[in-house]
Amino acid sequence: MTSSSPIIVALDYSRAEDALAMAARLDPARVRVKVGKELFTRAGPDVVRALQDQGFDVFLDLKYHDIPNTVAGAVRAAAELGVWMVNVHASGGKRMMSAAREVLEGAARRPLLTAVTVLTSQTSDDLREVGVARAAEEQVMALAQLTEESGLDGVVCSALEAPLLRRARGEDFLLVTPGIRPEGSASDDQRRIMTPRQAREQGVSYMVIGRPITQAPEPAVVVDEILQSLS
């Protein structure tokens, strides 16, 4: 089933059973789901297939960052798994991103391909620590330009950068934004955050939301409340 909802629920679990049990409480017509590093490392492609069998579009969030040949092979494998979206790190550079895109040409089912700019857990201070002198926002803008020049579909960024990115990169460029926190939720380890409603107003394409939904007593109710806040 293909959803038109902007919500992607992050299934950050250590056991496939827990991820599938959470998915069973959600509606594939109202959300997509995301499989990240912990769940995939423990449960592998089988959990992706099981979620697809439950009717969900799956964003495989493994943030590939390696030499071009290795990343291209991983992206090809993700396409063969039938995922809806897969991503790489934009800081892997243009040759790496172009190799990832080229391998999808002619794929039977082409997933959306996005690139992580600056993690939503990072601030400009964190970037300085690793030798990046630019402020987070400037770094996001530069990496988004590189991503578009490499032919990818869009970026993973924070909703804070969405207005500038929309202006610079246009309406068709996908903005996928984690760091989404409904009013009153704990920010946890996220640093560049926004509420769902603000994110929508800033022009994001998809919002990745994990703990505020998965740790709620009634996850489907939180999804409904978020969707209502967007309408």
Ligand SMILES: O=c1ccn([C@@H]2O[C@H](COP(=O)(O)O)[C@@H](O)[C@H]2O)c(=O)[nH]1
């Ligand atoms: O910049 C990024 C890129 C990816 N993520 C991932 O999104 C979810 C967010 O989960 P919450 O529980 O809503 O914080 C998580 O899987 C991250 O790996 C991100 O947060 N920021």
